[in-house]
Amino acid sequence: MPTLDTFRPEPGTLPTRDEVPARYKWDLTSICTSWDAWQGSYKQLDAAIAAFPAFQGTLAKGSGQLLAAFKAMDEMGALSYRVWYYASLHYDQDQRNNEINARRQQVQILFARQAQASSWFNPEVLAIPIETIRGWMDANTDLALYRFAIESLFHEQEHVLDEQGERLMSFAGRFNSVPYDSYSALTTADVKFPSITLGSGTKVTLTYGQYRAVLETNRNQEDRANAYRIFHQTFADNQNTYAALYNGVLQRDWFHARARGYTTTLDAALHGNNIPTSVVENLIAVTKQGVEPLRRYHRLRRRVLGLSSYRLFDVFVPLVEHGARYPYDEVGAWIVDSVAPLGKPYQQNVKSAFDGQWIDVFENSGKRSGAYSAPVYGAHPYMLLNYNETLDAVFTLAHEMGHSMHTLLSHQTQPFVYAGYTIFVAEVPSTLNEALFLDLMLDRARSREERIVLLQHAIDSIASTFYTQVMFADYELQAHRLVEHDQPVTADVLNAIYSSLLEAYYGDVIDREELSQFTWARIPHFFSTPYYVYQYATCFASTARLMQGIRSTDAGARQDAVNRYLNLLKAGGSDYPMNLLARAGVDLSQPETVSAVSAGLNGLVARLEAELTM
Ligand SMILES: [Zn+2]
Incomplete structure (x- = not known):
C-alpha cells in the first residue's frame, strides 16, 4: 500500500483550499453529485411546496387523507436537507464566495415559502378530535407510525388559548425580546471595554476574549486579579440597570406562564419536552450535596500553584506547562481505537467517517x-473542523464524532419524522465519546505532564459543563421564584442569591472576592434563554451514568449497557427524551444518576493528586 503524504500546516499559516490535500476535505457528492443535480432537487422541492396547499381542507376526511399529507410533509422535509446542506456546506468552505452565498440565500427564501405553504397544517390536525385520530391510527398501521408526532402535537396544544387569547398573546409577543435586546446593546454595542497594564508592561483592552485569555494563560496572579476586578467592576457600576433588565426577563416569563395556565415558570419551560420539574429540582439538590470532589480539586490547585490566597480568577490557569502537538492522522487512529467498547459496527462507522471524506x-x-x-x-453526517493540533482540537473532534454517530444511527433506523433529536439528548453521545477518548488517552499518555494536562482538561470540563451550569440553573430558579411569590427584584437581592450559591458550592475553598457577587450580570444565557443551561448538566449526568455501565468489569452488564446505549442513539426523536433515556437505563429523577458525576469527578481528582505528588 502506498504511504500517503501527511499534511500538517505550520502553526500561524493559513493555506488556500487548493493547497489542502483532498483526503482532508469533505466530499459533498454524497449530497448532490453536482450543482446541476442540486438545481434539479431545488426545482423538485419548489414543486412539492407549490403542490402542498392542495391538501388543505382534506385532513378531517379520513385516515388516508391525513396520511397522504403527513407523507408529503416528510418528502418536503427530506428534500430540504439535501438542498440546504449542499449549498450551506459549500458556503462554509469559503464564505467569500458570493455566487454560493446567493444560492444559499435562495434556499432560505424557499424555506420561508415552505413555512407559509404549510402553516395551516398543525391547526387543521388539531381541529380533528384526538379520539377520532386515535381510531384511525388503530386501524391504519401506516398512519400509526405518526402516533408520537400526533400525540405530542396535542400535548403542546394543552396550553394554547382561544382565538381571542392567542391574539392578545401575539400582541404581547412584540415585547418579548426587549430585555435581552437591551442587555445585548449594553454589553456589546454600547460597551466601553476597560484596559489594564500587565506586569510585563503590555497594555491589554479587556474584550471578553482577552479577559478569558488573561485568566487562562497568565501565570502572574496580580495580572489575573487586575483583569478580573476591572472586568467585573464594569458590571458592578451598572448593577441597577442589569437588575432592572433581568426583572424584565422574570416578569415576562411569569406573565407567559400565568397567561397559559401553568403553575410556575419552570413548569412552562419543561412542558414541551414533557420533563417533570422534579428532574431540575433533583439535579440542583443532589449536585449541592456532591460538591466535595470539586472542593478537593480547588484545594489541590491552591497547593500546587503555591498561592496563599486562591480566588475565582485562579481557577483556570494550567497546573503544568505542556506544549504537545497532536497530528491529525495519529489522532484519527486513536479515536477509532477509543470507541472499541461500543462494538465493531460502531467502530466501523467511525472509520468510515475518517476514510470516506466526511470531515x-x-x-x-x-x-x-x-x-x-x-x-x-439522505446522505451521511459531515463535520467541519478547524483542526490546529491542540488538546482542545483533539477533544472537539471526539465530541463532533459523537454527534455524527448519533445522527448516522438515528437516520439509518428511524423514519424521517423521527430522524432528528432534541438538545435534551443531543449532548449525551458527544460527551460520551469524549469520555471514552479520555480513557484511551490516559492509557497511552507518554509523560507525567501529559497525564496531568489530560486530567485537568477532564476535571475542568466537569466543573464548567456540570457544576457551573447547575449553579446557574439554581440561580435562575431562585430568581424566578421571587416574582412568582411577589417578592421585589433588586440588585441587592440578586447579588445575595449569587453570593449564597458561591458559598454553597465552594465554601471556604475559594477565598471571598467582593466583586464575584455581580457575576450574574455578565452571563448572557440568563437574559437570552432562561431555563436552558440545565440541559447541558442533565446530558452530562446521563453520560456519567451510562459510562458506569460501559466501563463495568462484568462482561454481561457491559454488553447490556452498550446495547441500551446504541438503542438510545438509534431511537432518534421517536419519543420524549425522558422515556428514551429511561430505556437506556438513565433515570434523571433518581439521585444516583446525578451523583454519578461527583463520583466520576472524585476518581479523576484522586488520580490527579497521585500524579502531582509523585
Ligand atoms: Zn455538542
Whole structure:
C-alpha cells in the first residue's frame, strides 16, 4: 500500500483550499453529485411546496387523507436537507464566495415559502378530535407510525388559548425580546471595554476574549486579579440597570406562564419536552450535596500553584506547562481505537467517517470558524473542523464524532419524522465519546505532564459543563421564584442569591472576592434563554451514568449497557427524551444518576493528586 503524504500546516499559516490535500476535505457528492443535480432537487422541492396547499381542507376526511399529507410533509422535509446542506456546506468552505452565498440565500427564501405553504397544517390536525385520530391510527398501521408526532402535537396544544387569547398573546409577543435586546446593546454595542497594564508592561483592552485569555494563560496572579476586578467592576457600576433588565426577563416569563395556565415558570419551560420539574429540582439538590470532589480539586490547585490566597480568577490557569502537538492522522487512529467498547459496527462507522471524506479538517482562507456536525438526511453526517493540533482540537473532534454517530444511527433506523433529536439528548453521545477518548488517552499518555494536562482538561470540563451550569440553573430558579411569590427584584437581592450559591458550592475553598457577587450580570444565557443551561448538566449526568455501565468489569452488564446505549442513539426523536433515556437505563429523577458525576469527578481528582505528588 502506498504511504500517503501527511499534511500538517505550520502553526500561524493559513493555506488556500487548493493547497489542502483532498483526503482532508469533505466530499459533498454524497449530497448532490453536482450543482446541476442540486438545481434539479431545488426545482423538485419548489414543486412539492407549490403542490402542498392542495391538501388543505382534506385532513378531517379520513385516515388516508391525513396520511397522504403527513407523507408529503416528510418528502418536503427530506428534500430540504439535501438542498440546504449542499449549498450551506459549500458556503462554509469559503464564505467569500458570493455566487454560493446567493444560492444559499435562495434556499432560505424557499424555506420561508415552505413555512407559509404549510402553516395551516398543525391547526387543521388539531381541529380533528384526538379520539377520532386515535381510531384511525388503530386501524391504519401506516398512519400509526405518526402516533408520537400526533400525540405530542396535542400535548403542546394543552396550553394554547382561544382565538381571542392567542391574539392578545401575539400582541404581547412584540415585547418579548426587549430585555435581552437591551442587555445585548449594553454589553456589546454600547460597551466601553476597560484596559489594564500587565506586569510585563503590555497594555491589554479587556474584550471578553482577552479577559478569558488573561485568566487562562497568565501565570502572574496580580495580572489575573487586575483583569478580573476591572472586568467585573464594569458590571458592578451598572448593577441597577442589569437588575432592572433581568426583572424584565422574570416578569415576562411569569406573565407567559400565568397567561397559559401553568403553575410556575419552570413548569412552562419543561412542558414541551414533557420533563417533570422534579428532574431540575433533583439535579440542583443532589449536585449541592456532591460538591466535595470539586472542593478537593480547588484545594489541590491552591497547593500546587503555591498561592496563599486562591480566588475565582485562579481557577483556570494550567497546573503544568505542556506544549504537545497532536497530528491529525495519529489522532484519527486513536479515536477509532477509543470507541472499541461500543462494538465493531460502531467502530466501523467511525472509520468510515475518517476514510470516506466526511470531515473538513483544516482551516483555509475564507473558511467558517469553529466546529460542527451537520446532520444531512439522505446522505451521511459531515463535520467541519478547524483542526490546529491542540488538546482542545483533539477533544472537539471526539465530541463532533459523537454527534455524527448519533445522527448516522438515528437516520439509518428511524423514519424521517423521527430522524432528528432534541438538545435534551443531543449532548449525551458527544460527551460520551469524549469520555471514552479520555480513557484511551490516559492509557497511552507518554509523560507525567501529559497525564496531568489530560486530567485537568477532564476535571475542568466537569466543573464548567456540570457544576457551573447547575449553579446557574439554581440561580435562575431562585430568581424566578421571587416574582412568582411577589417578592421585589433588586440588585441587592440578586447579588445575595449569587453570593449564597458561591458559598454553597465552594465554601471556604475559594477565598471571598467582593466583586464575584455581580457575576450574574455578565452571563448572557440568563437574559437570552432562561431555563436552558440545565440541559447541558442533565446530558452530562446521563453520560456519567451510562459510562458506569460501559466501563463495568462484568462482561454481561457491559454488553447490556452498550446495547441500551446504541438503542438510545438509534431511537432518534421517536419519543420524549425522558422515556428514551429511561430505556437506556438513565433515570434523571433518581439521585444516583446525578451523583454519578461527583463520583466520576472524585476518581479523576484522586488520580490527579497521585500524579502531582509523585
Ligand atoms: Zn455538542
